[in-house]
Amino acid sequence: MSYRIRPDKAFDNEVQAAAAQQLNRVIAALTDRPEGLHEAVHTARKHIKRVRALYRLIAWRAPEFQQQENDRLREMARTLSSVRDATALIEASHYLHETATSEDEAQALARVIDVLTVRRDRLSQEETDLEEKAENAIATCRKALEALKAASFGSGRRQTARIFQNSWRKTGRKATKALSECHAEAHTDQFHELRKRSQDCWMHHALLRDIWPAAMHAKQLEAKALVDVLGRYLDLSILSEVTDREPHLFNGSDDRARLLEAIISRQQSARQEALTKARWIFADEPNREARTIKRLWLEAGD
Structure with a gap:
């Protein structure tokens, strides 16, 4: 199953x-x-x-x-x-290291990975x-x-179709609102909300993929890619916060400054990529898409 x-x-x-x-x-x-x-x-x-x-x-x-x-x-x-959150920061630093723009930056970020790994292990022991x-x-x-x-x-077939229609419309409206707020403000809370709604989009398309396999699967993959980009953006935000909150981790070295520069650069790219993907994924008007889901469910059961 x-x-x-x-x-x-x-x-x-x-x-x-x-x-x-x-x-x-x-x-x-x-x-x-x-x-x-x-x-x-x-x-x-x-x-x-x-x-x-x-x-x-x-x-x-x-x-x-x-x-x-x-x-x-x-x-x-x-x-x-x-x-797990501490491990996610290590994964984010690995991404920064893999996309380093110079040898000096790569060396600094390699040391950051070591620092964050020690931090994770310490938290794990605690x-x-x-x-x-x-x-x-x-x-x-x-x-x-x-x-x-x-x-x-x-519930009957028509009632079930209405359940999906209502849920789809609600998720679509929340996603549209979150996307609009992400364009207006670059606050982490708005991007976190957009990621949650994107996860719903991804998983709901997986759950109902049998009603139109090719199209639902394609949308599912696009939504999953959006979730991953937003996750990277948010992990980098948390990494920046930890860097500010725990500067002692870097023992006064230049690694912290290089890390912050890398975070700002990659976050800008991730933000733009996420907004571009989200505009496409949530392009359909929520009421119209919800009616389509209802119709597809009813037709698939005939």
Whole structure:
């Protein structure tokens, strides 16, 4: 069973199976840990995002369930975030190093990577309750599975089509608003909101890809690319904040100045690339696109 809702199957069963698959993958990742606990946490957080996106898609059918489970899973994901966030900064510095514009910059950024790796390892050692957090996350997922089994999403084909229409319109409007605000202001909060809506776009196209496989898959890939660019932009913003907040990491060297210069340069490129991609992805008027999704769902089930 893949991450999708098929139009020729019972809606209740499809939602139950798709959500349960992701929750069970969280449990498996945190239990088996083939690449270690930190990588398991990263994997678990990705699957949690998919469940939350699915529940947002069906929120019009089960608003109380969606709110309850979104809160449950969001809080659980937050408990697992600290070391992963520190790792994301290392990944951002690797990107800066790979795109260095001079040998001096490359050498400085290589030293920055070492500094941030030491910082991550220190934070990891200080987070002595990560094992407990992982066990609590597993227990939370089991509670989420029980809540899922007790929930009912059954609806007729036309009602299901309206559910998707309403959710699609809501996500589209939020994305359009976030994009407009990103053009007006370069604040991190606006770009973070745009990334969340882009993640919904990516995952919702994956969930409903059977209604028009080629077009939905193409849009899904474009939205995923946008999510990645926005993630890079936001990680660089956080890296800049850490650099300002913890200047002692660099022991008064010139590496901090070179790092900040690199961040500013790459952020400008990432910002422009993200806005260009977003203008295309969210070009359709939300009401019109939502009506198209409704029509495609109804036609796919005939």
